[in-house]
Amino acid sequence: MxxxxxxxxxxxxxxxxxxxxxxxxxxxxxxxxxxxxxxxxxxxxxxxxxxxxxxxxxxxxxxxxxxxxxxxxxxxxxxAAGEIRGRLAIGAISTVAAVDLPAVLKQFHLRHREVRISLRTSPSEELIERVRQGALDVAFLGLPLGVRPQGVRGCELARGDLVAVVAPDHPLADKEDVDLHRLAEETFVDFPAGTAGRAHSDAAFAAAGVQREVAFEVTVADFMARLIRQGLAIGMLPAAFASELLDLPIIRLRDAPARIEHLIWSRFQPSPAAAAFLSALGISASSAGG
Structure with missing residues:
Protein backbone atom coordinates (compact mmCIF):
# COMPACT_ATOMS: atom_id res chain seq x y z
CA MET A 1 0.00 0.00 0.00
CA ALA A 80 2.91 3.53 26.34
CA ALA A 81 6.66 3.11 26.77
CA GLY A 82 7.12 6.86 27.23
CA GLU A 83 8.27 7.72 23.70
CA ILE A 84 6.39 10.19 21.47
CA ARG A 85 6.75 9.39 17.78
CA GLY A 86 4.72 9.21 14.58
CA ARG A 87 3.49 12.11 12.48
CA LEU A 88 2.09 15.53 13.32
CA ALA A 89 0.21 17.19 10.45
CA ILE A 90 -0.51 20.86 11.12
CA GLY A 91 -2.58 23.34 9.14
CA ALA A 92 -2.59 27.12 9.50
CA ILE A 93 -3.92 30.23 7.89
CA SER A 94 -1.21 32.49 6.49
CA THR A 95 -2.04 35.27 8.99
CA VAL A 96 -1.79 33.22 12.18
CA ALA A 97 -0.54 35.55 14.91
CA ALA A 98 -1.88 34.21 18.21
CA VAL A 99 1.24 32.05 18.50
CA ASP A 100 4.71 32.24 16.99
CA LEU A 101 4.19 29.03 15.06
CA PRO A 102 7.76 28.59 13.71
CA ALA A 103 9.15 29.04 17.23
CA VAL A 104 6.62 26.61 18.69
CA LEU A 105 7.47 24.02 16.03
CA LYS A 106 11.19 24.41 16.71
CA GLN A 107 10.74 23.80 20.43
CA PHE A 108 8.46 20.84 19.79
CA HIS A 109 10.95 19.34 17.34
CA LEU A 110 13.82 19.70 19.80
CA ARG A 111 11.77 17.92 22.46
CA HIS A 112 10.24 15.21 20.23
CA ARG A 113 12.76 14.44 17.48
CA GLU A 114 11.04 11.18 16.52
CA VAL A 115 7.90 13.03 15.43
CA ARG A 116 7.66 13.86 11.71
CA ILE A 117 6.14 17.34 11.42
CA SER A 118 4.39 18.64 8.32
CA LEU A 119 2.71 22.01 7.77
CA ARG A 120 0.37 23.39 5.13
CA THR A 121 -1.33 26.77 4.80
CA SER A 122 -4.90 26.94 3.52
CA PRO A 123 -8.10 28.92 4.07
CA SER A 124 -9.89 28.24 7.36
CA GLU A 125 -12.83 26.39 5.82
CA GLU A 126 -10.49 23.96 4.03
CA LEU A 127 -8.49 23.37 7.22
CA ILE A 128 -11.66 22.55 9.17
CA GLU A 129 -12.65 19.94 6.60
CA ARG A 130 -9.19 18.37 6.56
CA VAL A 131 -9.19 18.09 10.37
CA ARG A 132 -12.65 16.48 10.21
CA GLN A 133 -11.36 13.98 7.64
CA GLY A 134 -8.24 13.19 9.68
CA ALA A 135 -5.81 14.55 7.07
CA LEU A 136 -4.63 17.14 9.61
CA ASP A 137 -4.11 16.65 13.34
CA VAL A 138 -4.48 20.29 14.37
CA ALA A 139 -5.12 23.58 12.61
CA PHE A 140 -4.95 27.31 13.36
CA LEU A 141 -7.94 29.27 12.00
CA GLY A 142 -9.20 32.82 11.75
CA LEU A 143 -13.00 33.24 11.80
CA PRO A 144 -15.46 36.14 12.13
CA LEU A 145 -17.17 36.75 15.47
CA GLY A 146 -20.09 34.40 15.98
CA VAL A 147 -18.72 31.70 13.67
CA ARG A 148 -17.57 28.46 15.29
CA PRO A 149 -15.88 25.53 13.51
CA GLN A 150 -18.23 22.55 13.33
CA GLY A 151 -17.46 18.83 13.65
CA VAL A 152 -14.18 19.37 15.52
CA ARG A 153 -12.93 20.15 18.99
CA GLY A 154 -11.09 23.36 19.66
CA CYS A 155 -10.46 26.46 21.70
CA GLU A 156 -10.24 30.20 21.17
CA LEU A 157 -6.69 31.56 21.09
CA ALA A 158 -7.10 35.32 20.60
CA ARG A 159 -9.40 38.08 19.42
CA GLY A 160 -8.45 41.16 17.46
CA ASP A 161 -9.61 43.79 14.99
CA LEU A 162 -8.70 44.18 11.35
CA VAL A 163 -6.72 47.25 10.33
CA ALA A 164 -6.06 48.94 7.01
CA VAL A 165 -2.59 48.48 5.51
CA VAL A 166 -1.31 50.89 2.85
CA ALA A 167 1.88 51.73 0.98
CA PRO A 168 4.29 54.19 2.68
CA ASP A 169 3.54 56.89 0.10
CA HIS A 170 -0.25 56.38 0.13
CA PRO A 171 -2.34 59.53 0.88
CA LEU A 172 -3.80 57.75 3.95
CA ALA A 173 -0.41 56.71 5.33
CA ASP A 174 -0.28 59.50 7.91
CA LYS A 175 -3.85 59.00 9.16
CA GLU A 176 -4.36 57.54 12.64
CA ASP A 177 -7.79 56.16 11.87
CA VAL A 178 -10.33 56.12 9.06
CA ASP A 179 -13.84 54.81 8.45
CA LEU A 180 -15.00 52.25 5.91
CA HIS A 181 -16.77 54.87 3.79
CA ARG A 182 -13.41 56.50 3.06
CA LEU A 183 -11.70 53.16 2.46
CA ALA A 184 -14.37 52.14 -0.03
CA GLU A 185 -12.90 54.70 -2.44
CA GLU A 186 -9.70 52.64 -2.70
CA THR A 187 -8.76 49.57 -4.74
CA PHE A 188 -8.32 46.49 -2.55
CA VAL A 189 -6.34 43.29 -2.38
CA ASP A 190 -8.03 40.58 -0.33
CA PHE A 191 -8.48 36.86 0.05
CA PRO A 192 -10.68 35.07 -2.52
CA ALA A 193 -14.43 35.61 -2.32
CA GLY A 194 -16.21 32.96 -0.28
CA THR A 195 -13.32 32.26 2.09
CA ALA A 196 -13.49 32.91 5.82
CA GLY A 197 -10.60 35.37 5.52
CA ARG A 198 -12.60 37.47 3.05
CA ALA A 199 -15.85 37.22 5.03
CA HIS A 200 -14.60 39.56 7.76
CA SER A 201 -14.07 42.53 5.47
CA ASP A 202 -17.03 41.83 3.16
CA ALA A 203 -19.42 41.76 6.12
CA ALA A 204 -18.00 44.99 7.51
CA PHE A 205 -18.48 46.92 4.27
CA ALA A 206 -21.97 45.46 3.82
CA ALA A 207 -22.89 46.56 7.35
CA ALA A 208 -21.57 50.04 6.59
CA GLY A 209 -23.75 50.16 3.47
CA VAL A 210 -20.87 50.74 1.05
CA GLN A 211 -19.28 48.78 -1.76
CA ARG A 212 -15.60 48.47 -2.63
CA GLU A 213 -13.54 47.14 -5.52
CA VAL A 214 -11.41 44.06 -4.85
CA ALA A 215 -9.14 43.96 -7.90
CA PHE A 216 -6.61 41.48 -6.51
CA GLU A 217 -7.56 38.16 -4.91
CA VAL A 218 -4.68 36.20 -3.39
CA THR A 219 -4.39 33.33 -0.93
CA VAL A 220 -1.19 34.28 0.90
CA ALA A 221 -0.86 37.34 3.15
CA ASP A 222 2.82 37.88 2.29
CA PHE A 223 1.95 38.24 -1.40
CA MET A 224 -0.84 40.60 -0.41
CA ALA A 225 1.74 42.75 1.41
CA ARG A 226 3.97 42.79 -1.70
CA LEU A 227 1.11 44.18 -3.81
CA ILE A 228 0.39 46.82 -1.16
CA ARG A 229 4.06 47.90 -1.12
CA GLN A 230 3.87 48.57 -4.85
CA GLY A 231 0.90 50.88 -4.34
CA LEU A 232 -1.39 48.68 -6.42
CA ALA A 233 -3.98 48.30 -3.68
CA ILE A 234 -4.65 48.58 0.03
CA GLY A 235 -5.61 45.71 2.30
CA MET A 236 -7.29 44.82 5.57
CA LEU A 237 -5.39 42.42 7.80
CA PRO A 238 -5.51 41.32 11.45
CA ALA A 239 -3.80 43.92 13.62
CA ALA A 240 -1.51 41.37 15.29
CA PHE A 241 -0.27 40.12 11.91
CA ALA A 242 -0.07 43.58 10.30
CA SER A 243 2.18 44.81 13.11
CA GLU A 244 4.86 42.45 11.81
CA LEU A 245 4.92 44.30 8.45
CA LEU A 246 7.25 46.98 9.79
CA ASP A 247 7.60 48.95 6.55
CA LEU A 248 3.87 49.35 5.90
CA PRO A 249 1.71 51.98 7.63
CA ILE A 250 -1.20 50.65 9.67
CA ILE A 251 -4.43 52.60 10.05
CA ARG A 252 -7.02 51.85 12.73
CA LEU A 253 -10.61 51.52 11.57
CA ARG A 254 -13.39 53.31 13.44
CA ASP A 255 -15.84 50.54 12.53
CA ALA A 256 -13.30 47.72 12.51
CA PRO A 257 -14.44 44.14 11.89
CA ALA A 258 -13.13 41.63 14.44
CA ARG A 259 -11.98 38.07 14.12
CA ILE A 260 -11.13 35.19 16.44
CA GLU A 261 -8.18 32.85 16.04
CA HIS A 262 -9.01 29.25 16.91
CA LEU A 263 -6.98 26.09 17.36
CA ILE A 264 -8.89 22.96 16.38
CA TRP A 265 -8.31 19.19 16.43
CA SER A 266 -10.32 16.02 15.84
CA ARG A 267 -13.37 15.10 17.92
CA PHE A 268 -11.76 11.70 18.36
CA GLN A 269 -8.84 10.80 20.59
CA PRO A 270 -5.78 12.72 19.32
CA SER A 271 -2.61 10.81 18.43
CA PRO A 272 0.22 10.85 20.97
CA ALA A 273 2.06 13.44 18.85
CA ALA A 274 -1.02 15.67 18.56
CA ALA A 275 -1.70 15.37 22.30
CA ALA A 276 1.92 16.31 23.03
CA PHE A 277 1.67 19.32 20.71
CA LEU A 278 -1.51 20.53 22.40
CA SER A 279 0.13 20.04 25.77
CA ALA A 280 3.11 22.14 24.61
CA LEU A 281 0.62 24.95 23.98
CA GLY A 282 -0.86 24.52 27.44
CA ILE A 283 -4.06 22.92 26.11
CA SER A 284 -5.72 19.74 27.32
CA ALA A 285 -7.38 17.88 24.47
CA SER A 286 -10.00 16.42 26.80
CA SER A 287 -11.09 19.67 28.43
CA ALA A 288 -11.67 21.95 25.45
CA GLY A 289 -15.05 22.44 23.81
CA GLY A 290 -16.22 21.01 20.52
Whole structure:
Protein backbone atom coordinates (compact mmCIF):
# COMPACT_ATOMS: atom_id res chain seq x y z
CA MET A 1 0.00 0.00 0.00
CA UNK A 2 2.89 2.36 0.69
CA UNK A 3 4.25 1.68 -2.78
CA UNK A 4 0.84 2.39 -4.36
CA UNK A 5 0.59 5.70 -2.49
CA UNK A 6 4.09 6.69 -3.56
CA UNK A 7 3.35 5.99 -7.23
CA UNK A 8 0.04 7.86 -6.98
CA UNK A 9 1.79 10.88 -5.46
CA UNK A 10 4.73 10.97 -7.89
CA UNK A 11 3.02 9.57 -11.03
CA UNK A 12 6.30 7.80 -11.67
CA UNK A 13 7.54 4.32 -10.70
CA UNK A 14 11.20 5.34 -10.63
CA UNK A 15 10.66 8.32 -8.33
CA UNK A 16 8.32 6.26 -6.15
CA UNK A 17 10.98 3.58 -5.75
CA UNK A 18 13.56 6.22 -4.79
CA UNK A 19 11.13 7.67 -2.26
CA UNK A 20 10.49 4.24 -0.76
CA UNK A 21 14.22 3.34 -0.78
CA UNK A 22 13.75 0.20 -2.90
CA UNK A 23 14.76 -0.77 -6.41
CA UNK A 24 12.12 -0.16 -9.04
CA UNK A 25 11.79 -3.83 -9.97
CA UNK A 26 10.86 -4.72 -6.36
CA UNK A 27 8.29 -1.94 -6.19
CA UNK A 28 6.75 -2.93 -9.53
CA UNK A 29 6.66 -6.59 -8.49
CA UNK A 30 4.87 -5.85 -5.22
CA UNK A 31 2.29 -3.61 -6.90
CA UNK A 32 1.65 -6.26 -9.57
CA UNK A 33 1.22 -8.84 -6.81
CA UNK A 34 -1.30 -6.59 -5.03
CA UNK A 35 -3.20 -6.06 -8.29
CA UNK A 36 -3.47 -9.83 -8.74
CA UNK A 37 -4.80 -10.20 -5.19
CA UNK A 38 -7.36 -7.46 -5.78
CA UNK A 39 -8.28 -8.69 -9.23
CA UNK A 40 -7.98 -5.21 -10.71
CA UNK A 41 -5.36 -2.91 -12.19
CA UNK A 42 -4.53 0.09 -10.03
CA UNK A 43 -2.51 2.03 -12.61
CA UNK A 44 -2.60 2.68 -16.33
CA UNK A 45 1.02 2.76 -17.50
CA UNK A 46 2.33 4.31 -20.72
CA UNK A 47 5.83 5.33 -21.78
CA UNK A 48 5.04 8.92 -20.75
CA UNK A 49 2.79 8.79 -17.72
CA UNK A 50 1.26 6.73 -14.95
CA UNK A 51 -2.36 7.30 -13.97
CA UNK A 52 -4.67 5.74 -11.42
CA UNK A 53 -7.44 3.59 -12.83
CA UNK A 54 -10.98 3.91 -11.40
CA UNK A 55 -10.10 0.91 -9.22
CA UNK A 56 -6.96 2.70 -8.08
CA UNK A 57 -8.95 5.83 -7.23
CA UNK A 58 -11.30 3.70 -5.13
CA UNK A 59 -8.41 1.88 -3.43
CA UNK A 60 -6.42 4.98 -2.45
CA UNK A 61 -8.56 6.42 0.43
CA UNK A 62 -8.84 3.06 2.17
CA UNK A 63 -5.11 2.44 1.74
CA UNK A 64 -4.33 5.80 3.35
CA UNK A 65 -6.63 5.02 6.26
CA UNK A 66 -5.05 1.60 6.75
CA UNK A 67 -1.52 3.00 6.75
CA UNK A 68 -2.53 5.82 9.08
CA UNK A 69 -4.08 3.28 11.45
CA UNK A 70 -0.94 1.14 11.40
CA UNK A 71 1.25 4.17 12.10
CA UNK A 72 -1.11 5.28 14.86
CA UNK A 73 -0.89 1.81 16.44
CA UNK A 74 2.91 1.94 16.45
CA UNK A 75 2.82 5.45 17.93
CA UNK A 76 0.43 4.33 20.71
CA UNK A 77 2.73 1.43 21.62
CA UNK A 78 5.71 3.78 21.73
CA UNK A 79 3.74 6.28 23.84
CA ALA A 80 2.91 3.53 26.34
CA ALA A 81 6.66 3.11 26.77
CA GLY A 82 7.12 6.86 27.23
CA GLU A 83 8.27 7.72 23.70
CA ILE A 84 6.39 10.19 21.47
CA ARG A 85 6.75 9.39 17.78
CA GLY A 86 4.72 9.21 14.58
CA ARG A 87 3.49 12.11 12.48
CA LEU A 88 2.09 15.53 13.32
CA ALA A 89 0.21 17.19 10.45
CA ILE A 90 -0.51 20.86 11.12
CA GLY A 91 -2.58 23.34 9.14
CA ALA A 92 -2.59 27.12 9.50
CA ILE A 93 -3.92 30.23 7.89
CA SER A 94 -1.21 32.49 6.49
CA THR A 95 -2.04 35.27 8.99
CA VAL A 96 -1.79 33.22 12.18
CA ALA A 97 -0.54 35.55 14.91
CA ALA A 98 -1.88 34.21 18.21
CA VAL A 99 1.24 32.05 18.50
CA ASP A 100 4.71 32.24 16.99
CA LEU A 101 4.19 29.03 15.06
CA PRO A 102 7.76 28.59 13.71
CA ALA A 103 9.15 29.04 17.23
CA VAL A 104 6.62 26.61 18.69
CA LEU A 105 7.47 24.02 16.03
CA LYS A 106 11.19 24.41 16.71
CA GLN A 107 10.74 23.80 20.43
CA PHE A 108 8.46 20.84 19.79
CA HIS A 109 10.95 19.34 17.34
CA LEU A 110 13.82 19.70 19.80
CA ARG A 111 11.77 17.92 22.46
CA HIS A 112 10.24 15.21 20.23
CA ARG A 113 12.76 14.44 17.48
CA GLU A 114 11.04 11.18 16.52
CA VAL A 115 7.90 13.03 15.43
CA ARG A 116 7.66 13.86 11.71
CA ILE A 117 6.14 17.34 11.42
CA SER A 118 4.39 18.64 8.32
CA LEU A 119 2.71 22.01 7.77
CA ARG A 120 0.37 23.39 5.13
CA THR A 121 -1.33 26.77 4.80
CA SER A 122 -4.90 26.94 3.52
CA PRO A 123 -8.10 28.92 4.07
CA SER A 124 -9.89 28.24 7.36
CA GLU A 125 -12.83 26.39 5.82
CA GLU A 126 -10.49 23.96 4.03
CA LEU A 127 -8.49 23.37 7.22
CA ILE A 128 -11.66 22.55 9.17
CA GLU A 129 -12.65 19.94 6.60
CA ARG A 130 -9.19 18.37 6.56
CA VAL A 131 -9.19 18.09 10.37
CA ARG A 132 -12.65 16.48 10.21
CA GLN A 133 -11.36 13.98 7.64
CA GLY A 134 -8.24 13.19 9.68
CA ALA A 135 -5.81 14.55 7.07
CA LEU A 136 -4.63 17.14 9.61
CA ASP A 137 -4.11 16.65 13.34
CA VAL A 138 -4.48 20.29 14.37
CA ALA A 139 -5.12 23.58 12.61
CA PHE A 140 -4.95 27.31 13.36
CA LEU A 141 -7.94 29.27 12.00
CA GLY A 142 -9.20 32.82 11.75
CA LEU A 143 -13.00 33.24 11.80
CA PRO A 144 -15.46 36.14 12.13
CA LEU A 145 -17.17 36.75 15.47
CA GLY A 146 -20.09 34.40 15.98
CA VAL A 147 -18.72 31.70 13.67
CA ARG A 148 -17.57 28.46 15.29
CA PRO A 149 -15.88 25.53 13.51
CA GLN A 150 -18.23 22.55 13.33
CA GLY A 151 -17.46 18.83 13.65
CA VAL A 152 -14.18 19.37 15.52
CA ARG A 153 -12.93 20.15 18.99
CA GLY A 154 -11.09 23.36 19.66
CA CYS A 155 -10.46 26.46 21.70
CA GLU A 156 -10.24 30.20 21.17
CA LEU A 157 -6.69 31.56 21.09
CA ALA A 158 -7.10 35.32 20.60
CA ARG A 159 -9.40 38.08 19.42
CA GLY A 160 -8.45 41.16 17.46
CA ASP A 161 -9.61 43.79 14.99
CA LEU A 162 -8.70 44.18 11.35
CA VAL A 163 -6.72 47.25 10.33
CA ALA A 164 -6.06 48.94 7.01
CA VAL A 165 -2.59 48.48 5.51
CA VAL A 166 -1.31 50.89 2.85
CA ALA A 167 1.88 51.73 0.98
CA PRO A 168 4.29 54.19 2.68
CA ASP A 169 3.54 56.89 0.10
CA HIS A 170 -0.25 56.38 0.13
CA PRO A 171 -2.34 59.53 0.88
CA LEU A 172 -3.80 57.75 3.95
CA ALA A 173 -0.41 56.71 5.33
CA ASP A 174 -0.28 59.50 7.91
CA LYS A 175 -3.85 59.00 9.16
CA GLU A 176 -4.36 57.54 12.64
CA ASP A 177 -7.79 56.16 11.87
CA VAL A 178 -10.33 56.12 9.06
CA ASP A 179 -13.84 54.81 8.45
CA LEU A 180 -15.00 52.25 5.91
CA HIS A 181 -16.77 54.87 3.79
CA ARG A 182 -13.41 56.50 3.06
CA LEU A 183 -11.70 53.16 2.46
CA ALA A 184 -14.37 52.14 -0.03
CA GLU A 185 -12.90 54.70 -2.44
CA GLU A 186 -9.70 52.64 -2.70
CA THR A 187 -8.76 49.57 -4.74
CA PHE A 188 -8.32 46.49 -2.55
CA VAL A 189 -6.34 43.29 -2.38
CA ASP A 190 -8.03 40.58 -0.33
CA PHE A 191 -8.48 36.86 0.05
CA PRO A 192 -10.68 35.07 -2.52
CA ALA A 193 -14.43 35.61 -2.32
CA GLY A 194 -16.21 32.96 -0.28
CA THR A 195 -13.32 32.26 2.09
CA ALA A 196 -13.49 32.91 5.82
CA GLY A 197 -10.60 35.37 5.52
CA ARG A 198 -12.60 37.47 3.05
CA ALA A 199 -15.85 37.22 5.03
CA HIS A 200 -14.60 39.56 7.76
CA SER A 201 -14.07 42.53 5.47
CA ASP A 202 -17.03 41.83 3.16
CA ALA A 203 -19.42 41.76 6.12
CA ALA A 204 -18.00 44.99 7.51
CA PHE A 205 -18.48 46.92 4.27
CA ALA A 206 -21.97 45.46 3.82
CA ALA A 207 -22.89 46.56 7.35
CA ALA A 208 -21.57 50.04 6.59
CA GLY A 209 -23.75 50.16 3.47
CA VAL A 210 -20.87 50.74 1.05
CA GLN A 211 -19.28 48.78 -1.76
CA ARG A 212 -15.60 48.47 -2.63
CA GLU A 213 -13.54 47.14 -5.52
CA VAL A 214 -11.41 44.06 -4.85
CA ALA A 215 -9.14 43.96 -7.90
CA PHE A 216 -6.61 41.48 -6.51
CA GLU A 217 -7.56 38.16 -4.91
CA VAL A 218 -4.68 36.20 -3.39
CA THR A 219 -4.39 33.33 -0.93
CA VAL A 220 -1.19 34.28 0.90
CA ALA A 221 -0.86 37.34 3.15
CA ASP A 222 2.82 37.88 2.29
CA PHE A 223 1.95 38.24 -1.40
CA MET A 224 -0.84 40.60 -0.41
CA ALA A 225 1.74 42.75 1.41
CA ARG A 226 3.97 42.79 -1.70
CA LEU A 227 1.11 44.18 -3.81
CA ILE A 228 0.39 46.82 -1.16
CA ARG A 229 4.06 47.90 -1.12
CA GLN A 230 3.87 48.57 -4.85
CA GLY A 231 0.90 50.88 -4.34
CA LEU A 232 -1.39 48.68 -6.42
CA ALA A 233 -3.98 48.30 -3.68
CA ILE A 234 -4.65 48.58 0.03
CA GLY A 235 -5.61 45.71 2.30
CA MET A 236 -7.29 44.82 5.57
CA LEU A 237 -5.39 42.42 7.80
CA PRO A 238 -5.51 41.32 11.45
CA ALA A 239 -3.80 43.92 13.62
CA ALA A 240 -1.51 41.37 15.29
CA PHE A 241 -0.27 40.12 11.91
CA ALA A 242 -0.07 43.58 10.30
CA SER A 243 2.18 44.81 13.11
CA GLU A 244 4.86 42.45 11.81
CA LEU A 245 4.92 44.30 8.45
CA LEU A 246 7.25 46.98 9.79
CA ASP A 247 7.60 48.95 6.55
CA LEU A 248 3.87 49.35 5.90
CA PRO A 249 1.71 51.98 7.63
CA ILE A 250 -1.20 50.65 9.67
CA ILE A 251 -4.43 52.60 10.05
CA ARG A 252 -7.02 51.85 12.73
CA LEU A 253 -10.61 51.52 11.57
CA ARG A 254 -13.39 53.31 13.44
CA ASP A 255 -15.84 50.54 12.53
CA ALA A 256 -13.30 47.72 12.51
CA PRO A 257 -14.44 44.14 11.89
CA ALA A 258 -13.13 41.63 14.44
CA ARG A 259 -11.98 38.07 14.12
CA ILE A 260 -11.13 35.19 16.44
CA GLU A 261 -8.18 32.85 16.04
CA HIS A 262 -9.01 29.25 16.91
CA LEU A 263 -6.98 26.09 17.36
CA ILE A 264 -8.89 22.96 16.38
CA TRP A 265 -8.31 19.19 16.43
CA SER A 266 -10.32 16.02 15.84
CA ARG A 267 -13.37 15.10 17.92
CA PHE A 268 -11.76 11.70 18.36
CA GLN A 269 -8.84 10.80 20.59
CA PRO A 270 -5.78 12.72 19.32
CA SER A 271 -2.61 10.81 18.43
CA PRO A 272 0.22 10.85 20.97
CA ALA A 273 2.06 13.44 18.85
CA ALA A 274 -1.02 15.67 18.56
CA ALA A 275 -1.70 15.37 22.30
CA ALA A 276 1.92 16.31 23.03
CA PHE A 277 1.67 19.32 20.71
CA LEU A 278 -1.51 20.53 22.40
CA SER A 279 0.13 20.04 25.77
CA ALA A 280 3.11 22.14 24.61
CA LEU A 281 0.62 24.95 23.98
CA GLY A 282 -0.86 24.52 27.44
CA ILE A 283 -4.06 22.92 26.11
CA SER A 284 -5.72 19.74 27.32
CA ALA A 285 -7.38 17.88 24.47
CA SER A 286 -10.00 16.42 26.80
CA SER A 287 -11.09 19.67 28.43
CA ALA A 288 -11.67 21.95 25.45
CA GLY A 289 -15.05 22.44 23.81
CA GLY A 290 -16.22 21.01 20.52
Missing amino acids: RYVLAVAETSNFTRAAEQCLVVQSALSHQIARLERELGAKLFDRTSRRVRLTPAGEAFLPAARQALDAAERARAEVAA
